[in-house]
Amino acid sequence: MTNGKISMTVIRRLPKYHRYLKDLLDKGINRISSKELSEIIGFTASQIRQDLNNFGGFGQQGYGYNVEDLFNEIGLILGLSRPYKTVIIGAGNLGQALANYDFEVHGFQLVGMYDVDENLIGRKIKGIEIKPSNRLVEDCVIHNVDIAYLCTNRESAQNVANALTKCGVRAIWNFTPVDLKISDESVIVEDVHLIDSLLTISYFLKDR
Amino acid sequence: MTNGKISMTVIRRLPKYHRYLKDLLDKGINRISSKELSEIIGFTASQIRQDLNNFGGFGQQGYGYNVEDLFNEIGLILGLSRPYKTVIIGAGNLGQALANYDFEVHGFQLVGMYDVDENLIGRKIKGIEIKPSNRLVEDCVIHNVDIAYLCTNRESAQNVANALTKCGVRAIWNFTPVDLKISDESVIVEDVHLIDSLLTISYFLKDR
DNA sequence: GCAATTTTGTGATTTAATTGACAGACTTTT
DNA sequence: AAAAGTCTGTCAATTAAATCACAAAATTGC
Known part of the structure; x- marks a missing residue:
């Protein structure tokens, strides 16, 4: 277990491990080797062992990994040990869609739209x-909101982000096509740029 | 201009170039150097030049890049020179949200839900x-659908994906939390795993 | 039109990520 | 309880990505 800085590429694989381990758990499988997992998940066994070893030696030689333990460990690493308070800004179709997702089961508690x-x-x-949006700042302070799901139109995005930063929100899940400029370095911004994702598809489709 | 295989990391940066160049164009800026662009977009100047040179020498020494030309070139590279026919499967909030996005301006024409x-x-x-979903296969064949936006629940996802593959759809934009197994290697799958994105946030938030 | 400046395109270097290899710890079999 | 087999953790090697550095080409200013 190294305790240097974990790279972003590793971090972005963790949720996938978490999902697959949940599946295995639901199937009643309680033991898995890096080799077996590699066949299911599509990473190399070596990469899986290396990834996990960034956080600790969760496996055992000759045995492999205990699925439940590993699932729980990765849950802890991903910060699923405590609840987060969330708000949705922009209650159109996308905002409503996000409200209806079952993020609550992972501890993401919606407290305002x-x-x-x-x-x-x-x-x-x-x-x-x-x-109404003019209640946002006040409510964020009162409820101590952790994460804001930003689903406004392009025009409002930066202004809302500025307001969110000022009222102590610690992360913005950004669904607008804007790259937000946030002065406070400690605020996490996670972009879901749908158009970028779609253009990646058309790149591969263009001469087919 | 090298014509080897372009790496995925480069491809995923292209839509961002495209967005920023559009902004510059709208602001009436018609010339930009890699250095100036690097300050706006947040990549290094060197990386920008290297990225663009994968596709051709679009710049000119002592001048930089013509914004409109570069914007058009990247549009071509991204396959925006022709329209794509799209369908949405799952017309809940998320499906409706996607229907209301203005992907049409980029040539993604919605033909069915x-x-x-x-x-x-x-x-x-x-x-x-x-x-009704039982019309999907027939319609895809008739309309020659290029891209399917998959917004069903977890349970239906794989079955629908199988059907889509059989009726000639060439790409699946997957919003379900399922990693689809597609036998036809030529079918492009682009995942938008919202839960993975959200868990990345909680990773960084956990001990703050 | 000449000198100074700008800025690309690209090869070289550095840094990061992935894969390979294997000693040693544990499990399973007999 | 010993032998055979499994599988991790980790270091080494390889491959990929990002950055540096600079010659050459074009522009700008005088």
Whole structure:
């Protein structure tokens, strides 16, 4: 177990391990070797062992890994040991879609939804009432919100991000096509740039 | 201009170049050096030059790059020179959100939406009527669909993917939390694993 | 039109990521 | 309880990606 800085490429593989281990657990499999896992998950066995060893020696020679233990360990590494409070800004279709995802089972607790559209304000999604955007800052402070799901239009994105930064939100899950400029280095921004993803498809499709 | 295989890391940067060049174009800027672009986009100047040179020498010494030309070139590289026909499978909030995105301006033309929910079937989103899922295969063949946006639940994902592969769809934009197994190597699968993205956030948040 | 400046394109170097290899620890079999 | 087999953890080697450095080509300023 090295304790240097873990690279982003490793971190981005962790959720996949977590998903596959959950599947194995659900199937009642309680033991797996890096070789078997490599065949299911599609990474090399060597990479799996190397990845896991960044965080600790979870396996045992001659045996492999205990699926439940490893699942729990990776859950801990991924920060799933405690709940996070989340808000959704922009309660259109995308915001509503995110509200309906079962992120709660992983500890992501939705505490507020916000929009500027009078037709949406007052509606309830999963028991959460959509409130006007001018309530956002106040509510974030009161509830100590950890993560904001940013689903506004392009035009509002940066302004909302600025407001979120000021009221102590510690991460922004950014679904807008904007690359946000955040002054506070400690605020985490995770982009889901759908158009970038779609253009990657068209790159590969173009001469087929 | 090398014509070996372009690495995935380079390809995934191309849409970002495209977005920033569009912004510059809209601002009326018609000339930019790799150094200036690096300050805006956050890659090194060297990387920008190296990336672009995978596809051709688009710049000029002492001048830099012509913004409009470069924007158009990258559009061509990304396959935006021709339209793609798309369908959405799963017309819930996420499917509807995707239908309402303006992917059309980039040439992604929505030709069908499908769902199994009787309450959704018959509704129209952006002029597209939601049809029952059993019409999917037939329609894909008739319309020669290029890309399917897969927004079903976890349980249906693999079955739908199998059907899509059989009816000639050439790419699947996968929003389900499933890693699809596709026998046809030529079918492109682009995953948008939201839960993986969210867990990356919690990784960084966990001990803050 | 000449000198100074800018800036690309590209080969060389450095850094990062992946894969290979194997000693040693543990398990299983007999 | 010994022998045979399994499989990790880790170091070494390889491959890939990013950065550096600079000659050559073009531009700009005088």
